[in-house]
Amino acid sequence: MSGADPLAMVSRLSGAGLEAQSYRLRVVSENIANAQSTGGTPGADPYQRKTIVFGAELDREIGALSVRVKNTALDDAPFIVEHDPGHPAADADGNVKMPNVNLLTEMADMREANLSYEANLQMMKRARSMIAQTIDLLRSGS
Template identity: 70%
Template sequence: MIDPLIASSKLSGAGLEAQSMRLRVVSENVANASSTGRTEGSDPYTRKTITFRSQLDRALGAASVSVKSIGEDSAPYPVQYDPGNPAADENGMVKMPNINVLTEMTDMREANRSYEANLQMIKQVRSMISATIDLLRT
């Protein structure tokens, strides 16, 4: 009875770790949403992306999740007229980060909800293990 509960807890822990990394990546993107280059014509901050992989955990006999990679978004940089910016080209145009803050906030909300669901699962497992131990004592 306890083994499946511990396995569930480990799977939820993998989910917590993956969503925690996703929240970190999204937070970096939001924090750098206005980070332009430092010199004329230089590229601004590039949006980071995260990719997950499903893998079989042979010890648990179940599919688990992990971070496959953290990459960069290949979307083009939008340009904005700002001749006073040090990154402005000869026409006063500045490359801006390829970040849509609304998309990032949506990703953050989804990652937060997934994190909370995995955390709730761990709490339930802990409660069930406690109840099982209490039953065994009597």
């Protein structure tokens, strides 16, 4: 560990967690928004669910590992096939490929990301409060 202030480290690490979970919430929202997005032509593939790949990255300034979003990946789960001959994206057999988005899974992911976001936010608030208290103590001691 470098000579970085531990409270500043907490704030920085919590900030990285906030950023990662915010990105995760954006991807979950995109999946939910496209849960019914079919292909534009008969038999075409619909929207494919996205997932987040997190990674650890050394933050050289504080000398600690921090979370980051490595990339987004496409979920390789099969598409859902529904029989709807009147749908514009229906193939010759009347089947429509629907996105591989499960709303219950997305809601669970959203809840987990929200809880992680809130936990990081609370850590940041606590670190800032402790920094403010330390400053107050230093002021009152002089």
